[in-house]
Amino acid sequence: MSPSLSEVFSLAGPLAQSIPGYRTRTQQLEMAERVAAALADNRVLVAEAGTGTGKTYAYLVPALLSGGKVIVSTGTKTLQDQLFNRDLPTVRDALKAPVKIALLKGRANYVCHYHLDRALSDGRFLAKEDAGHARAIARFAKTTQSGDKGECNDVPESSPVWSMVTSTRENCLGQDCPSHKDCFVLAARRQALEADVVVVNHHLFFADVILKDEGMAELLPACNAVIFDEAHQLPETASLFFGDSVSTAQVTDLARDTKIEALASARDCLDLPPACATLEKAAKDLRLTLGVEPARYTLAQLEARAGFDNYLVGLVNTLEHFAAILETQAERSEGLESCWQRSLELLAGFRRWRAGDDAKKAGGANDGAAELENDGPGSVRWGEATTYSLQLNATPLAIGEIFRKQMSGHPRAWIFTSATLAVQKDFGHYCAEMGLVDAESACWESPFDYGSQAVLYAPQGLPEPNSPGFIEAVAKAAFPVVQASGGRAFFLCTSLRAMRRMHELLQDFLEREGLDYPLLLQGEGSKNELLERFRRLGNAILVGSQSFWEGVDVRGEALSLVVIDKLPFAPPDDPVLSARIERMNREGRNAFMEYQLPRAVINVKQGAGRLIRDESDRGVLMICDPRLITKPYGKRVWRSLPPMKRTRELAEVVDFFAAGALA
Template sequence: MKISEFISKKAANEMRIEIEEASGNEVFFRGIPDEKGIVSEFEVIARGNESSVAALLNMMRKNEVIIHNHPSGVLIPSDEDVNISSMYGEVGGASYIVNNDVNDICVVVPLREFIKIDIDDYFGENGVIHRNFGKFEVRREQYEMAKFIEKSMNENKKLIVEAGTGTGKTIAYLLPTLIYAIENNLKVVVSTNTINLQEQLINKDIPLLKKIIDEDFNYQIVKGRGNYLCKRKLYNLEVVDKETDTEDEKKEKNIIRNLIEWDRKVTKTGDRNELKYEISNSIWEKVNSEADMCKGVKCPYYSKCHFFNARKNISDATLLIVNHHMFFADLAIRNQTGFYTNYSILPNYDIVVFDEAHNIEDTARNYFTFETSKISFGRLMGNIYNRRVVKSSNGGALVRLLTYLNESLSSEEYKEVDELKEDVVEELNKFYDKGIDIFDKLTCLFSENNDNREIKMKIDKEKMQGSKFFREAMKLNSQFKENYGNLVIKINKFLNKVNNYNLEDKDGFLFEFSRYYERLKQYYKKFEFILEGKEEGYVYWANITTVRPNVKLYATPFDISDELNDNLFTKMDRMIFTSATLAVDNKFDYYKKSIGLIKEKHKKIDEKIVKSPFDYEKQMKVYIPEDALDPTNVEFMRDLEGFVEKAIKSTKGHCFLLFTSYSTLNFLYNRIKSRFSQKEYTLIRQNDFPRHEMIEIFKHSKNPILFGTDSFWEGVDVQGEQLKSVIITKLPFKVPNDPVTEAIIENIKRNGQNPFNDYQVPQAVIKFKQGIGRLIRSKSDSGNIIVLDNRIIKKMYGKKFLAALPRNRVVESKNEILKRMK
């Protein structure tokens, strides 16, 4: 066996030097194979044999080689070698042992050879689609995108591809990734941002693909654990009405009885979405499946568990559909336990497709944010001990545990427990009262001299020192810390006594109380982390709402590029990032930098822009009123209201108005709503209805006009005559005084860069492209885009926005534009 068949001469020489510098002791290398499978590059990942298997594996990517030397020159694998090799081999990695001179080799696990694919077998003139699916229109752009993805699969590379609206990108990425996965027995994860796209994949695209490929592969949509009913939690709740019950308690017990009936006679999945009626989150949280409340195989309901039944098929599936939030929840677990783990939400995967990939940065940042709030604190404390309803099982986990202990212990034993319980209850009440006092003081602090319904504010301790509310909150926090210490002592003493009895706890009453206690400790850690605000790399801020009085505290990382690069991008290469809006100035520099792909080493990331097949020059008319006031002018919207009214009436409604703030939306809505006859027009304002209902109303109403902000700039698909006009009121720059945006801007300044050009403009361009994309959704669609913000024609950076529009735009006065529209 020649070593040159596995490691290049240059790499072998350099490895020998590293081993010599380690005095001939054991050195572990990460071997990076070239296209022929020969290790041509490497890096040292450990010296000596003290590194754990998990630590070694966590430094490796998929489809690479762990190489280490045996100083003795005897290249027979040890038990530890076999352990490492088998674990890494399960996820597609190889393992070699070499001698100190790196001229002899033992291949413990060979580098896997992958079968390459050619999608021309399907898309070509004599391909499967042409022969068997005559009605299926293969678009040139779709084929072009699929070929690039085929290349990334065959060459084990990452690919960023912007695919214009109408490309048919779901089939373009599903076909090559699935064929490659089936041929090589791999697993694909497709991560999306919206439920709409998940439903399209499950109900339309994947069934069609099964017919095209003619392979019976398994696919599953992976839902979060909280969507499933937990039988143990459900059947532990008290459902018998008592005379002392309040009306709310009676209503809740009736709902629980209905859920029991649903579980026993109706549902086979336990999925909340199957319920024919709405159920409040506060009640669902009492009965849903939760990771830290799960007893696993020790649960009496394990064999019938809805959650585990749903998970059984996932490990066998070739294709998994998830949302971005779940993907990053899984990644956070891998960050703690190692990338190749059996403890994550998802099974180990080999290929990832991020659809709607422009949302990755915000989703990841939200997921790695620490959060606490007055409402969540009260709910957690109520789940442990609710002093308002202590006479029922709804009095919290402590009350249910005490009822169980009373039935399971002798009177003498229970008396000892009962005495300790009094101390626990006293400390719980003190802790709860002090916590609520702190949140109330913070509410006063942040809402001082501010009448807004929602306030977002950075927690700046230096600036807040002058406020008596801040000083009082900090004094209370010192007492809160003391209360917490006393509470921990009392609960530990109580649990130690109970645990000494070695109770069976079949129904999990002791287990559940212990889990809530762990949640309380984790909650307090987050609260202190945010309030102390010492960790660099985070912005600490508060959100206060007065409609439903609440204060939320956050610690948000303002740069997640390192996190994503270290914990995901360095672990695997077959990754596709796709969306209709990723490029700015026909480049992906901003996108790559924002999520950490710019830090990639060793392997080039392929990039491609696939233009839309739609003829925007013919299908879309663009109007920009040159005499509009500057959007910073307080009279900006008032000056345009007459123009907007006439522009909407020129298309008889059938219009989206996209705003960047609720205040501007409500101002214009209130100014012009009386000018539209309710018999002739249907006005739909965001927050008057749930988002999905707004879209349905728009699709099926007479002359609809939709007033929407942030979430309506993307993910909305209305084809045909029902949508004829999109009016963009302002360029969608993020609000600069938003605490997170402010922190990102400050961080960019600290790094010597220009936050406006390097962050705010690219962000806004991507959002702008999403908004423009709402209008033309098929080859037969046509309509108007009206941009009211004159900065697009008067500022230098406006060119970046204009590049997203067809060249035949009309830049004239409001009156001239209205004449043209007639």
């Protein structure tokens, strides 16, 4: 017989006996009981659990004791690996539960024997370092059981070689592949099918729900429960996958793969090499019609760009010609057949995007957000330029109904949990966005003593965030607090421009005062490298943007101050957001109160959550946006934060740090 949950979580229970430093938490047991009840009755539960509640064990214990097949989906691959390698084995061993566990990632995470062989035989690497990385991956492929690139420590995840030695949905040869029997992707899927608990990530879950290509399509019908951890990320991820997109990067990948396949199987086709070069140039020309800096563009902004429409038409015509040549060579190898099919899919994708574009023109729309009805039911077309690529998107403005359809059918439990889902304990915004009509909800406060462990500081006299010189004023107000805390600070900025300026200002202040606090900047290394340095140094200041607002855990004295420059409202000129605002306002709703503010509150809670990670942590959360105090909605923000002591006086903050130093 399985032990009761109260026994499992008690001081005499299996968790306490197996885990050093285990503490009982009332909130953890209550959450576990609610999760167990939802699992037993196939219900939908939305659960917010404050930092330190121990929510991971609170859902893993009932999941392992339920006797059913469970999919656990996380927001990041980092948490996915942590769950599979640390948390799940710990709970399974403590409970002595006879359950099989498996880890499943998207196919781009697994070495592909076929593409590895092709890359090595082709040998066209841009740098000597790349050739070395390819040889290291080849050695890894011979010894690894999983083929998961995360386990290949000799090659950085950012190496361009990975895209050459992994497969995509488009270029996988499937059963025609000569290495089909040894395929790491298929092995991972088989293990997932046999397992009782499968750990995936949100991107994989939604990619597969839509594309039916990543192994989840077989998993979902058999599973009894889906648990989403870091569930606050789901609306964004779901929007991404419930839409439609096509990119110039897919085109350049196709040209590159075709070139390699032609060398192996169609050397005598003299038309293919120049066609590959022309296709690659057409993709680059389209990207170059936009600015150098990465940015998002509304449809109106894209149309206004000189040459954009001509180069888009040019790319479609070039693709058409390219596909016609490939069709004549497709029978010569599986690889060329695959490239031909990809060329047809890409051609259809660009045509679909253009058709929406033309429909807008026919309807007389003059901006990217207004006449949405001409562009399919409730979707918006827009573009995102990265350094080397342009992605053209059609994104739904509401995903609730689409997601509700995905949940219907086979009865199972759906659990959504995170430290940040509610606004003042109200889950209305989240449930409406995700289409969770009959969901139960529950909220547990953190067990930490925020009243004595933390101070919320809102400095006086700062200008409005859109004023010139705002970042300079923030840096000036924050620097005395940095001195009082002895460094040990995160500066969380709401834009990359503000982040870079803040870094410059802090550097000047440190040099002027002769202070030797190491100053780290997002982008100077990988996120994990920067965090490791920050922890090791003990008195560093890290200036970051979106990457460091969530999913970052620094315990102890190394992080004692979190400075947020301003309330993180999404930029209103974002194409998708502006279209959603337009739509809600047309429906007579208040887009700011219903959509923009709740999202900003959840983001602030995420940023604030970096500060106190343990019972012994102490620190100051400094929010420099005067709207927190001056605007009526400011109350909704700070009342949603943990119950810290609040002050507007610098002297109280300095005394708080001084008291900590004496303790």
